[in-house]
Amino acid sequence: MDEGAPQKGTVTQRAIEEIKAMIAEGRLEPGQRLPTERELAARLGISRSSMREAVRALTVMGVLEARHGSGIYVTALEAGDLLETFGVVADLSRGPRLVELLEVRRILESTATALAAARITDDRLAAVEKHLAAMNATDDPEEILAHDLAFHREIASAAGNETMAAILDGLSSRTFRARVWRGYQEEGAFARTRREHAAIHRALAARDPEAARAAAAAHVGEVEEWLRAQLGG
Amino acid sequence: MDEGAPQKGTVTQRAIEEIKAMIAEGRLEPGQRLPTERELAARLGISRSSMREAVRALTVMGVLEARHGSGIYVTALEAGDLLETFGVVADLSRGPRLVELLEVRRILESTATALAAARITDDRLAAVEKHLAAMNATDDPEEILAHDLAFHREIASAAGNETMAAILDGLSSRTFRARVWRGYQEEGAFARTRREHAAIHRALAARDPEAARAAAAAHVGEVEEWLRAQLGG
DNA sequence: CGCCTCGTAGTGGTCGGACCACTTGACTGG
DNA sequence: CCAGTCAAGTGGTCCGACCACTACGAGGCG
Structure with missing residues (x-):
């Protein structure tokens, strides 16, 4: 079995879409905590650096919130965020x-x-x-x-x-x-x-x-x- | 003489603000090419990884555009971007x-x-x-x-x-x-x-x-x- | 017994360096 | 003069290490 994703654009872009999809499909609820960066990276088969870029991107969009020492969380997804x-x-x-x-x-x-x-x-x-x-x-x-x-x-x-x-x-x-x-x-x-x-x-x-x-x-x-x-x- | 910036938030955040300021103040024109990631990182005294996150953040905001093998450019800064x-x-x-x-x-x-x-x-x-x-x-x-x-x-x-x-x-x-x-x-x-x-x-x-x-x-x-x-x- | 302190495991944040993929432009040969 | 080739330089990716901070529980103190 292939990995399914046949390389669309950069890996980071793919990671961004992936996480966005998780939220859009309700697999991730507002306020919920995500797996660790290390695990997310492993799960998508990419390096932690690339995954970090994806998380950062979603952070500036107001979709995710990273709390140092605690974890990554989905924001309330309210208009202000x-x-x-x-x-x-x-x-x-x-x-x-x-x-x-x-x-x-x-x-x-x-x-x-x-x-x-x-x-x-x-x-x-x-x-x-x-x-x-x-x-x-x-x-x-x-x-x-x-x-x-x-x-x-x-x-x-x-x-x-x-x-x-x-x-x-x-x-x-x-x-x-x-x-x-x-x-x-x-x-x-x-x-x-x-x-x-x-x-x-x-x-x-x-x-x-x-x-x-x-x-x-x-x-x-x-x-x-x-x-x-x-x-x- | 100190570096001037006494650490506000993460270094990446600082880099984002820095680049944004460059554009807001007109030091960077739309369409203009930025220094390389390596030089930008060195100039702000941070690692390339952190600088890359900053660039990625500004990229998803539609402010910057990274062209593989060519360089980083400021977008036209039009509404659509x-x-x-x-x-x-x-x-x-x-x-x-x-x-x-x-x-x-x-x-x-x-x-x-x-x-x-x-x-x-x-x-x-x-x-x-x-x-x-x-x-x-x-x-x-x-x-x-x-x-x-x-x-x-x-x-x-x-x-x-x-x-x-x-x-x-x-x-x-x-x-x-x-x-x-x-x-x-x-x-x-x-x-x-x-x-x-x-x-x-x-x-x-x-x-x-x-x-x-x-x-x-x-x-x-x-x-x-x-x-x-x-x-x- | 209950509260507080302190340690520790685990998390995101940063770093440096190595290599890959791609673009660009100069150089070479026809 | 042109086309093809190649090398330098750029962003893209990966790795592994370490730092800073948080959370939580074990242990000590009252």
Whole structure:
């Protein structure tokens, strides 16, 4: 009997597909521990080095998690785990690509905010207000940034779609850094952001999806237009 | 003088960040060739094995491309390259997560189709029609699937946002497989899909964004509801 | 008896070196 | 001048050793 696999691509690639298949077919459950690297390598008939590369690859994808001294585990396979690399995309994108990313964010964020307006609970709304207040109470850029992110994350989460929230999270990191620059270059940006955030909050409190959608779209579109102008000029 | 980096996490992780930084800072241009693995390893003071893991990690992220016998190159860093892992997310998602992914797809696809209706050229519209005709001319599931994918890809591309098109591409692979199952289980699904595609095409030809948005949303929502029902029952 | 400490086996993390498979380009012979 | 050949260099794979850390149980202490 042959080994079955007649060499497709590199051995490492084959190992990656193999492990992915195990998970996709349910042979490996989220949170479950995998065999040791040494055994996995032996089982697939490859060296430990190659197997390690495969594990590393799946680790950066957020599929596996290696704990030093303990073992290799399947992650919870939740949206946040798998979409972590999405942030890298945002970090490495430049110029026109960044505008495209912002456009995607505008579409998703406006919809998410609209959904949130319809579904948000009083508790979550209070959390949103807390971040809004904290954001207005300080003038430390770093702190503002943190609460700004949390503000939007809370809203996206309230929309009831964790996958969408995770994607928006990834789309934000780079974006918000750009906004910091902007704050330095263009006076009044902070004040405008404050007004826009207030408008979003008002729409949420009023449970008005359409107003929320419009406010969120305007908020992101604001940055988008500014960036577009930067590239054109 | 110290080496500067006081050991943050694993050496491999450090190497990954290092290379990513090189690209983010523009020290490495898209398409450019990197130093050899051996030299990179020596430059960061780590072993070649560890460096190889770093390169492998960046390779699966679509940032680098290793050509056997030739060297390591930075990819074009286009949306398609970086968002390839997005398909993995779709492949590994199950149950409620899949519904969430479809919801994201519905939002993006409907908007993309609306944009396409406003911007599509006659040439691209002809290409869309070609896939539509090919899809209706055969009854081989595999071929239908291929043209179905191409149909939507063409539309997403016509929307003028390659990033969005790439994301939609990733969101589709798994989705469409589910639809194949569906075709087997539920008679009339093909006919309904055919009607929905026709409606989308009609809206595109009429350059009617709102109609296009509605048709696309209904198209994806159809699958979404079916899947939701599957999970509930 | 119960808790705490310490040792130890086992795991992932790193290393160095050897060899293989493939690409590339210069060199050689026609 | 061209085609074929060959050698240097690159990524791909493998091996075996050792390090760093974790987990868990044996043993000691209270």
